[in-house]
Amino acid sequence: MSTVEATPAAAPKVWTTLPALYRLVLRSQLTLARILGIGALGALTVLLGVFAGQDADPAQAMRVVLTFALSVVVPLATLWFGTSALGDLVEDRLLVYLWLKPVPRWQLPAVAVAATTTLVIPLTAVPAGVAALVAGTNEIALEAFLAAALAGFAYAGVFVAAGLWFRRAAWWGLAFVVLWENAAAYTAGGLTRFTVVGWSGAILDSAPGSPSEVSAGSAGAGLVVLVAVAVAGSVVATIRYRRGELD
Amino acid sequence: MSDEPRVVAEGVSKWFGALVAVSDVSFDVGPGVTALLGPNGAGKSTMFRMLCGLAKPSKGTVRVLGRDPRADLAVTRSIGLVPQQESVFERLSARQFVSLTAKLHGLREPAENAERALETVGLDPADPRPLPTFSKGMRQRVKVAQAMVHDPSVLVLDEPLTGLDPRQRADLVELFTRLGSEGKCVIVSSHVLAEVERIGSRVLVMSRGRLAAAGDFRELRALMDDRPMRVRVRTDRPHALAGALLEQRAVVAVRLDGDDVLELDTADARALAHTIAPVARERDAHLYEVRPLDADLEGVFRYVVER
Numbered sequence: 001m002s003t004v005e006a007t008p009a010a011a012p013k014v015w016t017t018l019p020a021l022y023r024l025v026l027r028s029q030l031t032l033a034r035i036l037g038i039g040a041l042g043a044l045t046v047l048l049g050v051f052a053g054q055d056a057d058p059a060q061a062m063r064v065v066l067t068f069a070l071s072v073v074v075p076l077a078t079l080w081f082g083t084s085a086l087g088d089l090v091e092d093r094l095l096v097y098l099w100l101k102p103v104p105r106w107q108l109p110a111v112a113v114a115a116t117t118t119l120v121i122p123l124t125a126v127p128a129g130v131a132a133l134v135a136g137t138n139e140i141a142l143e144a145f146l147a148a149a150l151a152g153f154a155y156a157g158v159f160v161a162a163g164l165w166f167r168r169a170a171w172w173g174l175a176f177v178v179l180w181e182n183a184a185a186y187t188a189g190g191l192t193r194f195t196v197v198g199w200s201g202a203i204l205d206s207a208p209g210s211p212s213e214v215s216a217g218s219a220g221a222g223l224v225v226l227v228a229v230a231v232a233g234s235v236v237a238t239i240r241y242r243r244g245e246l247d
Numbered sequence: 248m249s250d251e252p253r254v255v256a257e258g259v260s261k262w263f264g265a266l267v268a269v270s271d272v273s274f275d276v277g278p279g280v281t282a283l284l285g286p287n288g289a290g291k292s293t294m295f296r297m298l299c300g301l302a303k304p305s306k307g308t309v310r311v312l313g314r315d316p317r318a319d320l321a322v323t324r325s326i327g328l329v330p331q332q333e334s335v336f337e338r339l340s341a342r343q344f345v346s347l348t349a350k351l352h353g354l355r356e357p358a359e360n361a362e363r364a365l366e367t368v369g370l371d372p373a374d375p376r377p378l379p380t381f382s383k384g385m386r387q388r389v390k391v392a393q394a395m396v397h398d399p400s401v402l403v404l405d406e407p408l409t410g411l412d413p414r415q416r417a418d419l420v421e422l423f424t425r426l427g428s429e430g431k432c433v434i435v436s437s438h439v440l441a442e443v444e445r446i447g448s449r450v451l452v453m454s455r456g457r458l459a460a461a462g463d464f465r466e467l468r469a470l471m472d473d474r475p476m477r478v479r480v481r482t483d484r485p486h487a488l489a490g491a492l493l494e495q496r497a498v499v500a501v502r503l504d505g506d507d508v509l510e511l512d513t514a515d516a517r518a519l520a521h522t523i524a525p526v527a528r529e530r531d532a533h534l535y536e537v538r539p540l541d542a543d544l545e546g547v548f549r550y551v552v553e554r
Contacts, residue, residue: 011321012353020350027338093332097393100299101351102324246301247332 017103018111024098025108026115028088029081035123038077042127045069049131059209062137066144067213069128070200071186074151075177077124078116082159083169085112086237090164093247109237112160113153113230120152143207147222151200154226157233158196164240185214192216199225252277253401253432254298259307261293268293270456271307276434280427282443282464283436285453291436292331294453295405298434299328311401324352327394331405333386335378341365341389342372345396352397364396365389369418383410391419395426402426404435408442420445476516477540480509480523484532488523491530497522510540 045065052061086109089095098108129145132138158176162169185195192198198216203226205212206219216222252275261269269290285291296302297309300316300323309315314322336344345364349357362372368388378386387410394402404423408416423446427433437443443450443464450467452460460467482488489501489509497519500512513519516539527534 010353010355012351016350016353020347024336024339024347028336092334093330094334094336096301096328096330096332097336097348098351099301100323100326100328101348102320102353103351104320245303246296 012102014104014107018107021098021103021108022111022115025085025112026118029085029115029119034080034084038080038119038123041073041077042123045073045124045127045131046134049134052131052137053135058135059137059140059211062132062135062140063211063213065131065135066128066140066147066204066211069124069131069144069148070151070204070212071182071197073128074120074124074148074200075155075181075196076174078120078152078155079159079170079173079177081119082112082116082156083163083173085116085160085163086241087163087169096246099241099246105242106234106238109160109164109234109241112163112237113156113234116156116160117149117153117230120156121149125149125152137211140204140207140209140211143204143211143219147200147204147212150203150223150226151196154196154200154229154233157230157237159233161233161237161240164237164244196226196229199229253312254434255308255310256294256298257308257310259294259297259304259309261290261297261302261305267456269297269304272453272456272458273307274451274458274461276432276449276451278427278430278432279449280423280433280435280446281449281451282446283434283451283453284438284440284443285436285459286438289438289453290456291438291453292405295328295331295403295434295436299326299403324397325400327397327399327402329387329390329394329402329404329407331409333383333410335386335389337377337379339378340375341370341378341381341385341392342374344378344389345393348393349396354397360396361392364392367395367422368392369415384412384415387411388415388419391422399431401432402434404433406436406438408437408439416442417445476513476519478511478513478516478519479504479536479538479540480511480534481507481536482509482527482532482534483507484530485509487530488527488532491526492519492523495522495526497526507535 048065048068052058052065055061125145125148128148129141132141132144159173162173166172181195181197184191185197192214193216198214199222201212201214202217202222203219205215254276257273259269259272272294283291293302297304298311298316303317311322312325316322316326342361342365345361346357349360354360365372368391370385370388370392378389381389387407391407408419411419423433423435435446448464450462450464451458452467485503485507492498492511493501498511498513502510504510523537
């Protein structure tokens, strides 16, 4: 056995560490079960779009389909990917291999949010836009896509942070989706502005015919709020990652 | 090579609620190989977690190269850790895993450094198999490779020989010894006494969260050999053998257990080991079993702590 003689190390560059961490998190999130499960939800959205196109009032039918997409498909898909992004590393006691590195602490939560969004957009936001197209409601397809994509981004921040903070993050997240993002958002009007679904609805509502069931404000404000939620989630996850103790 | 301490723990305690895992431990470690010895649950892994900044001491301070490993990101470039857990990234090959570590440490040629590190621990860098398909011993060597790929000056190895066969153990012990002689600060934990005997000349002994002893391993070994010990002997002539051993002052007390078992108390286990066979031969007694009753680590540590 010869002794390792490493090339002298400089401080790691962000353009080296970010892609390396991103690939690692993305790869660990990509399991067949998740792809099939979330893919099925996305396919169901497109199928519902086909049925909506055959309805007597396709625009009205698409309201229901997009409510399903924004209230159920996007949050559940992001919950599944987001809580596992760092939560799996904690559970498998693998975080130690990333923590003891000269890499600024914000990078791992940030790439976890990015990787989760990367997976959620093609599997949920694209089907939402495609559903609008196949229903013949082309005029709302872009807004449907944008609303779902930004909602996925915001939920990614929330659920990545939850994955680090809570042991059973998926269950906490499920309770959050059911009780807050659905029950509270749709029944207690004043609470809509404190929900992701309310602000993604605001973006969807900017399309012709105001096709959203809920809206918390203007589309511009929705854009700002949803990005802010994603960033805030990433910051909260960073605080936890920095202060937490590792096994 | 400077002999200044690389790792310093001062009055370090760690508790989890009412459970005290580490209690008021102080030591410093310089270049060379130091073994942290203690039975399971002694607080070794908790101590290692604090040395690497993975956990914050409830009380006291830890410094690595004069810096706080929990607060100072830069010092992590000088630390390599082999954690105790067996888990590794499931989707990565050995080369991808070690290369990732090299990248995160900012090495300019991560793939080449990863190859070198894997070759150093006797693994094939071209092996494309994902890590879960590796044997436990191979995974253990991958963990050692990732700990040393960036050539750290402080290596913290938590039970690194677990799961290795004798040949692999010998190779890694030789590697650790060489790294120590090159001026690296290598801290190796183990709960296997014989393992430590081969690894390090300097030992820190932890028991029940406390530092029970520190110093040269030979001194500790002598201390352990000299302690009073109880030995179980099974023979076909117990009375004759007991009488002869008492006559020779090789034992201080004898208890007969059943028809053929003796329990001998001796103040000098080494002398008894040399005496018992010739005495048995003289008295025409067959020895079917000679077994120390308290030679396990717990017994050793109990003695070290209580003496």
